[in-house]
Amino acid sequence: MSRIGKAPIPVPKGVQITVSDKNVVTVKGPKGTLIQTLDPAITVKQGEGELVFERPTDLKHHKAMHGLYRALVANMVKGVTEGFVIEQELVGVGYRATAKGQRLDLALGFSHNVALELPAEIKVSAAQEKGKNPIIRLESADKQLIGAVAAKLRGLRKPEPYKGKGVRFVGENVRRKAGKAAGK
Numbered sequence: 721m722s723r724i725g726k727a728p729i730p731v732p733k734g735v736q737i738t739v740s741d742k743n744v745v746t747v748k749g750p751k752g753t754l755i756q757t758l759d760p761a762i763t764v765k766q767g768e769g770e771l772v773f774e775r776p777t778d779l780k781h782h783k784a785m786h787g788l789y790r791a792l793v794a795n796m797v798k799g800v801t802e803g804f805v806i807e808q809e810l811v812g813v814g815y816r817a818t819a820k821g822q823r824l825d826l827a828l829g830f831s832h833n834v835a836l837e838l839p840a841e842i843k844v845s846a847a848q849e850k851g852k853n854p855i856i857r858l859e860s861a862d863k864q865l866i867g868a869v870a871a872k873l874r875g876l877r878k879p880e881p882y883k884g885k886g887v888r889f890v891g892e893n894v895r896r897k898a899g900k901a902a903g904k
Contacts, residue, residue: 725786728770729794732801737771739764745793749800752841752861756792759785764793771797792864799861806870809853812877812885817846817854824856828877828887836873841865855890 731737736748743758758764762785765772771793775786798804810817816827824844826834838844843859856873860866870889879886881897888894 723787725773725775725783725790727790728767728772729790729797730770731797735797735801737766737797739766745796747793747796747800749797749861751800751803754796754800754862756789756796758789762786762789795863799863803859803861804863804866806858806866807890808856808858808870808873808887809890810856810887811853811879812883815854815885816848817856819844819846819856824873826873826876829885834876838869839865842869 734750738746738748740746743760743762743764745756745758745764747754747756761776761782763774763776765774773786773790773793775782810826810828812829814827814829818825822838822840822842822844824836824838824846826836828834841860841862842865845857846854847857848854858866858870874887874889877886879888879892879894881895882899884894884896886894
């Protein structure tokens with residue numbers, strides 16, 4: 721049995737979980753509502769303050785779905801109670817970020833500014849302190865959505881290995897390469 725799949729999900733107070741007969745799990749909490757459709761083979765049982773996932777057989781597909789859907793629903797429960805936060809920093813001369821509502825305007829060394837319209841489920845803020853790199857802070861209850869948006873931001877200007885310029889996660893270690901002069 722999947723070690724992840726067999727672990728029960730504790731349901732904190734203030735979180736309401738409903739499982740429809742079509743295998744749709746809805747999780748409501750103080751930070752919002754999230755919905756996930758499950759594979760028809762996976763069954764969900766609600767116990768006293770916990771959620772348990774079960775699979776019908778030990779086929780490889782069922783094992784994979786068992787752990788996957790348990791992890792997705794556990795992330796939903798954590799998201800509606802605590803939420804998820806991702807911070808990214810812009811490393812480079814002249815790199816700037818400004819946030820107005822759901823619009824993020826980035827100056828990343830291109831001939832033009834890059835403007836992104838973010839989904840309504842994500843709260844965005846940009847901070848700039850003198851002498852430090854600009855920081856973009858993303859907050860959301862949906863882990864999949866916030867991860868996809870963060871990856872898209874990083875993909876606009878990935879950190880390059882020679883000077884380390886680009887969009888990176890706060891605390892990320894970028895491996896540096898020696899330049900051309902070191903080869904002689």
